[in-house]
Amino acid sequence: MRLIFLGPPGAGKGTQADILSKSFAIAHISTGDLLREAVKSGSQLGIKAKGYMNKGELVPDELVIDLVKERLKNPNTKKGFILDGFPRTKNQAQKLDEALGSADTIEQVIYFSTTKSVILERLTGRRLCKNCQAIYHMKNKPPKRPGLCDICGGQLYQRDDDKECTILKRIDVYNAQTKELIDYYSKKSLLREVSGDLEANKLFDILTALFGQYNPA
Ligand code: AMP
Numbered sequence: 001m002r003l004i005f006l007g008p009p010g011a012g013k014g015t016q017a018d019i020l021s022k023s024f025a026i027a028h029i030s031t032g033d034l035l036r037e038a039v040k041s042g043s044q045l046g047i048k049a050k051g052y053m054n055k056g057e058l059v060p061d062e063l064v065i066d067l068v069k070e071r072l073k074n075p076n077t078k079k080g081f082i083l084d085g086f087p088r089t090k091n092q093a094q095k096l097d098e099a100l101g102s103a104d105t106i107e108q109v110i111y112f113s114t115t116k117s118v119i120l121e122r123l124t125g126r127r128l129c130k131n132c133q134a135i136y137h138m139k140n141k142p143p144k145r146p147g148l149c150d151i152c153g154g155q156l157y158q159r160d161d162d163k164e165c166t167i168l169k170r171i172d173v174y175n176a177q178t179k180e181l182i183d184y185y186s187k188k189s190l191l192r193e194v195s196g197d198l199e200a201n202k203l204f205d206i207l208t209a210l211f212g213q214y215n216p217a
Contacts, residue, residue, distance in 0.1 A: 065099075
């Protein structure tokens with residue numbers, strides 16, 4: 001199963017990709033996570049990417065494309081994968097198609113259509129564990145002990161780009177750059193739309209039903 005989750009930041013793509021990849025035993029490839037790891041490790045890529053990320057801008061295509069191509073070589077993608085946050089531009093989509101070739105094409109693209117007020121509410125309240133990356137929300141999913149992860153006791157933090165002005169910029173960037181992807185995948189008849197405004201449990205049920213009907217040829 002080779003899937004793409006498309007949608008603005010805060011649409012719930014990461015949460016759903018995380019649960020579904022586990023339930024289908026396929027890889028979850030989040031370019032945001034890969035880039036944050038690169039920043040944390042202080043690699044050349046991380047140093048180049050950091051400035052763009054903090055401003056809410058897209059990291060240049062060539063850096064992200066190489067990162068994804070490298071990740072797709074990992075044997076744990078053989079059974080399938082969910083690409084979360086990639087592609088974000090038409091150029092990335094075309095390069096992905098070239099990299100996959102005709103035998104391993106993308107099978108479904110899920111578009112998480114989401115309203116601005118929901119995105120803002122989710123992202124300004126989002127907190128992550130520094131240690132295990134578990135995701136919390138100050139209102140909807142608060143940790144049992146303030147500031148600490150329920151799973152590993154790690155410290156919770158707010159992503160630099162989850163501040164309101166950066167979120168608004170990220171939504172603008174998304175709307176400007178990613179819209180053409182919707183056309184790109186619609187023309188290939190791969191696009192399915194779900195509401196990213198729904199609660200995680202409801203959306204999970206809808207997606208499971210969608211993929212439950214999935215029958216590879
Ligand atoms: P995300 O966690 O998907 O919201 O991504 C966080 C940030 O990483 C984005 O605001 C971009 O700066 C960068 N990023 C993630 N994925 C991509 C991509 N496919 N192309 C360019 N930049 C990306």
